[in-house]
Amino acid sequence: MSEQSREVLLQARGLTKNFETGRKGQAIHAVSGVDLTIYRGETLALVGESGCGKSTLGRTLIRMLPATSGTVTFEGQEITSMTEKQFRPIRRRMQMVFQDPYASLDPRMTVRNIIAEPLETYHVCDSREATTRRVLELMKAVGVPAEFLNRYPHQFSGGQRQRIGIARAIALQPELIVCDEPVSALDVSVQSQVLNLLKDLQEQYGLTYLFIGHDLSVINFIADRVCVMFLGHICEIAPKEELYAKPLHPYTSFLLDAIPQADPHRRDEHRKVLSGEIPSPVDLPSGCCFHTRCPYATDRCRTERPVLKAYGDRMAACHRIGEIAL
Template structure:
């Protein structure tokens, strides 16, 4: 488990979308490394590009530029059967357990679908018996096999999504807000399931979320994104104990803590809202909302710099 090659690595990854003759910078120059058996948490507010990043890594979207490495191989240009092969090893769990399942397929059909499509087994019955095993693995009673998604609650539906993602024996799973649509008690059940699976099968996760307490709980490393860029990246505990970027600080201070003694803590409320990702200015993208921004911040691009022990921060004020 302690190989030095990261399972997933990106260098200078960019994804721009064309919108009415302008460019929307959804993912802008992201470098990341995820080591086998570890979890990288990606946090940020809606529209910061975290879901796009996940989809580009899975090659569900074509990157504008940059490279994606999977287990040391550059998969950026893979096509056809090689792409299909690599995709089997990388899966995704979606946010909404309602719209991500085909309402006209039964639970067993949904879980067996990937195996049938990829001809993993000679006969369909084998795929279905494997589907039943997967249901045991994710804690879904086998009696649900012939029900349809609408007959189940959100938590059970999300377990179907997990079972389906596991069906091709992947090593890497992108979890795109898998618990955001669930109630807290159900959310905890799914988080425990994901962590147990990681421990037992050695899965590697990229966990995308906007919920900071969830991300600390599940991640080894955390990357904070703002308008398509990584503003800070560090070990999970380090990031929470010692946030350096003004945006990370504000984000952490904005979480209402379930602790009555924290009631009078000073909240740094950041002004304004996320600016447009369409043709963003050259300087720091957080500058218009930043309390300590100077003129330099608005005009000069900021680099992501290691501030010691793998704690990367992109802020000109750090110098």
């Protein structure tokens, strides 16, 4: 399906998020002028090195963090300038699944109360009994047995706790769920179960995911499109198959080359490795933020920041696309 025929669910334009450091005139530039579109029903994966701004971008998109500048439009409504009262009915349609399933669940609350909390906050059910019935339905949907209704988080495994977190996220029947590295804290054997659950729920409820991660094998399984970030900037956005087959941006190429090889005969093959230190988000380099680590950098890269341009059904921000073989 072409992008022109797909329905836009959320769109960010020039989105920036800075954090003050406490020193006069100094700030951490976590997200810098991001343009991003998420289409209804898709899974858009957000990948990049630790500290590149992935989680900050995800939280800023759904107003868990206030934007420094720029706009976010959700279902045609500009939400960044809304008051809390205006945003409240939209909040329920945007939810989040967190990375650490233990830290994100209140240890003093039972499973029933954890999942019921959003239902009670928005007065979804007309009685306590109706709320409990809905909680049991949600527990069944994510594969948590009904007899665990009154247990506490510490009585569950990591995978079960994440299922409870997912049940809480889908309780209000949202359109968009930001999944912030939802399987990175789980055993490998459990990761596939949770990923398959997310896919099943997406099909069942018509969900849209922004899936934040760093494991490119996981991303290859779950994503429809992939957005690559470096130091708060978007390097490339492309359909998964195209990005994995032929990345346009040098940074994407290095990321893909870093995937461990299962074939022992290929482990000794020459692999491209990035050199140099990651620039500080407090003092961003001039021009392209990647030029200090890029082996293809030119004088233009050091002085002029590349803009995100369309190349067919994908986008990339690099001066030299088409001039080098990546």
